Amino acid sequence: MAYSHTRSRATPAAIGALSERTGVKIETIRYYERIGLIPAPPRSEGRRRLYDETHRQRLVFIRRARELGFSLENVRRLLGLSGRHTQTCGEVKALAQHHIGEIRTKIRNLKRLERTLSELAARCQGDAVPECPILKTLGNVR
Amino acid sequence: MAYSHTRSRATPAAIGALSERTGVKIETIRYYERIGLIPAPPRSEGRRRLYDETHRQRLVFIRRARELGFSLENVRRLLGLSGRHTQTCGEVKALAQHHIGEIRTKIRNLKRLERTLSELAARCQGDAVPECPILKTLGNVR
DNA sequence: CCTACAATCTGTAGCCGCTACAGATGCAAG
DNA sequence: CTTGCATCTGTAGCGGCTACAGATTGTAGG
Numbered sequence: 001m002a003y004s005h006t007r008s009r010a011t012p013a014a015i016g017a018l019s020e021r022t023g024v025k026i027e028t029i030r031y032y033e034r035i036g037l038i039p040a041p042p043r044s045e046g047r048r049r050l051y052d053e054t055h056r057q058r059l060v061f062i063r064r065a066r067e068l069g070f071s072l073e074n075v076r077r078l079l080g081l082s083g084r085h086t087q088t089c090g091e092v093k094a095l096a097q098h099h100i101g102e103i104r105t106k107i108r109n110l111k112r113l114e115r116t117l118s119e120l121a122a123r124c125q126g127d128a129v130p131e132c133p134i135l136k137t138l139g140n141v142r
Numbered sequence: 143m144a145y146s147h148t149r150s151r152a153t154p155a156a157i158g159a160l161s162e163r164t165g166v167k168i169e170t171i172r173y174y175e176r177i178g179l180i181p182a183p184p185r186s187e188g189r190r191r192l193y194d195e196t197h198r199q200r201l202v203f204i205r206r207a208r209e210l211g212f213s214l215e216n217v218r219r220l221l222g223l224s225g226r227h228t229q230t231c232g233e234v235k236a237l238a239q240h241h242i243g244e245i246r247t248k249i250r251n252l253k254r255l256e257r258t259l260s261e262l263a264a265r266c267q268g269d270a271v272p273e274c275p276i277l278k279t280l281g282n283v284r
Numbered sequence: 285c286c287t288a289c290a291a292t293c294t295g296t297a298g299c300c301g302c303t304a305c306a307g308a309t310g311c312a313a314g
Numbered sequence: 315c316t317t318g319c320a321t322c323t324g325t326a327g328c329g330g331c332t333a334c335a336g337a338t339t340g341t342a343g344g
Contacts, residue, residue: 046310060281082277089274093266103256114245124235132231135224139202188339
């Protein structure tokens, strides 16, 4: 077990192992390769992909950025910026803040939606009343 | 001008006019027809679609439901329910409430996202500090 | 009537971000 | 050697449109 750390660095992993380690599905990994988000890894003799630690790191980066709601296009930008440092922190921040703005807009819109729908649902009594306020609002003329 | 009301009922409209009246784009109208959300209208001699008032109402219904965030699948259900009445108001309400639940979940998730990103962005000083907390959190190891 | 030009037609492909197949291989354990 | 899993490539599908291309039809002006 003293080897485990060294082994995980030295031994290249197949796509299934990489998938488990990163939480990114196999098909998605291949998809990311296809669209050029991750580099094509070297292959075994039987043409299987062999991944190392740097691939793992990049995938984890992508997964986390996706969890934060960045589009693949913006993930691509973040990855581009992540190589060079110092100068780029400002760009990263700008990207993040733009993204925050979009999220806030989405939240505002969803809240409006929720209010409208809740009001409609509250006015709707179920089976009791023959006129359904929801259908009515939707423009239904019976 | 005394005729205008009567005319708009009696004269069938081309797809462009329908589009303008409902705010649904031409291509989208044809798309809705293709997927069976609206019935195929009668045609002119030159095979152009001719719409009447009932088509307009249905399209407006769809547009409003879409604006409320209903999926086309749920729009389909609402349309199905909107024909028969009295008994179905409860079903409509159930559909709406389920939808409200989904919207609330989305809002919660987006809020969490916004908090996380805002915290990260706040800790990021722009160019000043060589270590970017955003990139760091994303798992970047330089 | 002829000519432009606008409107509409059909069919197909693209967008995003995967996901799900099919059918062919590779590989390790029993 | 066989079984059975892992992986391979390529393609199609999801939702909900949108954007073309290229053919027709309708209409207004001259």
